[in-house]
Structures are given as structure tokens and as C-alpha cells.
Amino acid sequence: MRAQPDPSRIAVVGVGSVAETGNRSAPHHWGRVGDPLRVSRYDEYGQTKIIAEKELVESGLPRWAWLRQTGIFHPGMLEIRDPIVTHATLGGVMEWVSVEDAARLMASICDGVPEEFWGGVYNVGGGTGWRLTNWQLQLEIAGALGVRDIRRWYERKWFATRNFHGHWYTDSDRLQELVPFRRDTFADALRRAVQANPALRRARWVPPWIVRNLVMRPLTLEHRGTMGYVRDGDEDAVAAFYGSRAAFEAIGDWDTFWPPRPSRTPSYLGHGYDEDVKPCDWTGAVYRDVATFRGGSLLTGDVAPGDIATPLSWRCALGHEFTASPRLVLTAGHWCPECVRDVPGYPRQAEYNTFLAQLEGPAAAVEG
Known part of the structure; x- marks a missing residue:
């Protein structure tokens, strides 16, 4: 692009990830662009996004923007059968966005944006109604499928207690102000996802022990599954996702689990300078x-x-x-x-x- 006759006629938008900022547990579950880049262990994807972001910001191009994309909620999520589901900490949070709104954002940028949009790094999030805990997401999906008690599908210790990613944004409304793209509510997106997966609506009739023992347990034992790390004695991975073997062994059953209730009041990390100075x-x-x-x-x-x-x-x-x-x-x-x-x-x-x-x-x- 720099080699073109007039680079100012070309604009480029790079898409990053919330994975760039890694694990953000309460009380630090609120974040903004400018917070430390701190990728979770084994997350090479997040590392590549940091490298790409630096390449674009330092490119010298006259018109660019970088979007740190959050989790995109789409119908295919209900069909995910990948061990990464065991990495999602029950106490973690994510400010989601629907796949339709994410696409609308990109289309709107192509249609034209204010000049002040260019040269910025932005968090992409759905706003207040999309700020969920990971446990809340589990309950909402289960409820939409008619499953009364999602805990009967899982063992609590299958889920990592750290080393994932996700936080709520104090600054995601800024992108909405510059490029309006939000139309969806989480309830509407969830309803569409269930409608797109009619076979999953039979989940309520499947005995929980079948899901737990024939679907979920084998998944946890696959490559990258948390129970695979435990079974294989991969102490580095166990420490990454649980703190230590002892911490894993100390995890109680569901009767000792307290649903997370992180503060809804935004909080801010210091960036080391007076941010009122332009x-x-x-x-x-x-x-x-x-x-x-x-x-x-x-x-x-x-x-x-x-x-x-x-x-x-x-x-x-x-x-x-x-x-x-x-x-x-x-x-x-x-x-x-x-x-x-x-x-x-x-x-x-x-x-x-x-x-x-x-x-x-x-x-x-x-x-x-």
C-alpha cells in the first residue's frame, strides 16, 4: 500500500482480538484500550494479533484503524465441540457482539466514517446488554434450549479457573458513536441461534448422564482439553489453567459453587501519565x-x-x-x-x- 501512487486514497482496517489483553478476572474485569497487553499462556493467536497491531499502527499509512474484536455470538456457537470450551472460566466475563452487528460495523466503515476514526485503536463490544459472565452465558443458552440444570451436564473441575481472556469495556461506546452498528440484543441473537439449530431443541429430552459421560467427558480429555492435561501429568498446563495441581484438587463440587457477581461499576487501570493532557x-x-x-x-x-x-x-x-x-x-x-x-x-x-x-x-x- 505504501508503494501505491497515492496511499491516502486507500484505507485499511485491521482486526485484532480481546485475546490481546488475556485473563482479566474480577476485580479487574473492566478494561479499555491502553491497558497492558498480557496474553494468556499457550495463546499464540493472541500473540500474533499483538504483532499485527504494531505493524499497522507503525506502518506510516495515512488512513488506518485497528479493531480489537470481542467474542462474536453466532448460531454456530451452539454446535461447538472443541476442547477450548474447557478453557472458559466460569467466573470470567465477556462483552459479546452479534455476528450481524460485527458485519454491520465493517460494512458501515466501507460506506464512510468521520475522519477522526482513522488512526485509532478500538474495542469492539455490544454494550451494556451484552456484558455477560461466562456462567451467565451457559445458563442463558441452556434455558433457551429448555435444559433446566446445566450443571448436570458437567463436572465443575472440568473448567479452568484462569488463563482465558475477556473483559467488559469502559470504552466500547466510543466506536458506536463514530460508526453506529449496534442493533441486536442478546435475547434476539440467542433466539435466532436456537431457531437455526432445531435439532438442539431436543436437548431437554436427553438424559443428562448421556451428555456428561458420552459427549462432554471425552471432549475434556482431547488434545487441549483440561482433563487431558491432568491425565497426562502436564504440570505446566495444569498450573497455567488452575494455578497448581493442589489448587485443582481443591476444587469443590457444584454444591460449593457460587455464581459470579462481578461489579457492574466501571473501574480503570492507571496508564502512567495524565490522560487529560492531549x-x-x-x-x-x-x-x-x-x-x-x-x-x-x-x-x-x-x-x-x-x-x-x-x-x-x-x-x-x-x-x-x-x-x-x-x-x-x-x-x-x-x-x-x-x-x-x-x-x-x-x-x-x-x-x-x-x-x-x-x-x-x-x-x-x-x-x-
């Missing part, structure tokens, strides 16, 4: 404060005030040197590319990085 007024002093908040330093000496697109040189607390524009660091939450790839090292990084430490405490890791 980007056009950002200076080297602002960037040095941001670097210090992350345990690192700004290496570039002379910085042009208000230039947020030119990459600067930085050093993280562990001594890695890298380049990144102020826009990438302050607005999008990027930091050291080597450290973000070292997922097992996040707790150690947080000892020096106050920015990351906001999410690395015990309360931010355990769910359900």
Missing part, C-alpha cells in the same frame, strides 16, 4: 514518566512535542531495547515485545513494572 501536548517528560511507570527508560533524547507517530527508542526493566511510537505505547498499551512473548515471566516482570503489576496479583488470577 496527545498534541505530549513531550519527552511525559514519555519518561510512562517509561518509569513500566520500570524502564526512554533512550531517545530530543523528542518533538506532539509528534506521536515517530518511533522512539526505549529500554524495559529487563534490559531489552526496542522502538515504538508514543501512540503505540501510550494509546494502545504496547511495551517491550520480548517481554510480552514471555508469558510465564509476567509475574517476574511485574516486580519491576507497575503498569503490569496492576493485573498480576492473586485477585486478578483466580476465578470461579
Whole structure:
């Protein structure tokens, strides 16, 4: 695109993922663009999205935007038979969007958007009515299928207690203001999904023990299933998804399970600078404060005030040197590319990085 005669005539929209920000348990289940990028372990998909996002933000193209897509609710979800379902923590949250609204967003961008849309990174979410807990999603789907007690289909310990992804957004309404795309309610989308899967409406008549033992239990034992990790003695994976073998063994049955009730009041992580200062007024002093908040330093000496697109040189607390524009660091939450790839090292990084430490405490890791 840069090689075209007039790149300004071409606009590009990249699609990222909520997986870029990884596990966000209560009380840190609210988030926004600019929060730490912190991918769950084994999630190479999330890592590739971070790399692609940096490529686009730093591309030098005149008209671009990056959309961090949330979970898309569509009829095919009711038919998913993949071990990844065991990774969805019961206490986790997700701000979903319907497949129709997600498509409407892209079509609307192609039809024309305000000029201020370009050059931004946005969270794509359905808004208030789409902010569900993972347990609530299970209950809603089961209820729509006429299943009275979804717990009879599962054993509680089959579900990971950490290391997934998803949060509610404090800033998803901004995209709606720029490019109106929301029309669906979750109830309407769920109704359409059930109508599109008539065979599943017979689920209410299937004895629960059949679903539990002949469908779900084998699924949990497949490659990437949580019980497969336990069976095979993969202690690294067990620790990633449960904390430890002992923590897994300590999980109770359904009679000790309390449905999650995360706060509906938005909360915010600190980003290490005065966010009331407009980007056009950002200076080297602002960037040095941001670097210090992350345990690192700004290496570039002379910085042009208000230039947020030119990459600067930085050093993280562990001594890695890298380049990144102020826009990438302050607005999008990027930091050291080597450290973000070292997922097992996040707790150690947080000892020096106050920015990351906001999410690395015990309360931010355990769910359900």
C-alpha cells in the first residue's frame, strides 16, 4: 500500500482480538484500550494479533484503524465441540457482539466514517446488554434450549479457573458513536441461534448422564482439553489453567459453587501519565514518566512535542531495547515485545513494572 501512487486514497482496517489483553478476572474485569497487553499462556493467536497491531499502527499509512474484536455470538456457537470450551472460566466475563452487528460495523466503515476514526485503536463490544459472565452465558443458552440444570451436564473441575481472556469495556461506546452498528440484543441473537439449530431443541429430552459421560467427558480429555492435561501429568498446563495441581484438587463440587457477581461499576487501570493532557501536548517528560511507570527508560533524547507517530527508542526493566511510537505505547498499551512473548515471566516482570503489576496479583488470577 505504501508503494501505491497515492496511499491516502486507500484505507485499511485491521482486526485484532480481546485475546490481546488475556485473563482479566474480577476485580479487574473492566478494561479499555491502553491497558497492558498480557496474553494468556499457550495463546499464540493472541500473540500474533499483538504483532499485527504494531505493524499497522507503525506502518506510516495515512488512513488506518485497528479493531480489537470481542467474542462474536453466532448460531454456530451452539454446535461447538472443541476442547477450548474447557478453557472458559466460569467466573470470567465477556462483552459479546452479534455476528450481524460485527458485519454491520465493517460494512458501515466501507460506506464512510468521520475522519477522526482513522488512526485509532478500538474495542469492539455490544454494550451494556451484552456484558455477560461466562456462567451467565451457559445458563442463558441452556434455558433457551429448555435444559433446566446445566450443571448436570458437567463436572465443575472440568473448567479452568484462569488463563482465558475477556473483559467488559469502559470504552466500547466510543466506536458506536463514530460508526453506529449496534442493533441486536442478546435475547434476539440467542433466539435466532436456537431457531437455526432445531435439532438442539431436543436437548431437554436427553438424559443428562448421556451428555456428561458420552459427549462432554471425552471432549475434556482431547488434545487441549483440561482433563487431558491432568491425565497426562502436564504440570505446566495444569498450573497455567488452575494455578497448581493442589489448587485443582481443591476444587469443590457444584454444591460449593457460587455464581459470579462481578461489579457492574466501571473501574480503570492507571496508564502512567495524565490522560487529560492531549496527545498534541505530549513531550519527552511525559514519555519518561510512562517509561518509569513500566520500570524502564526512554533512550531517545530530543523528542518533538506532539509528534506521536515517530518511533522512539526505549529500554524495559529487563534490559531489552526496542522502538515504538508514543501512540503505540501510550494509546494502545504496547511495551517491550520480548517481554510480552514471555508469558510465564509476567509475574517476574511485574516486580519491576507497575503498569503490569496492576493485573498480576492473586485477585486478578483466580476465578470461579
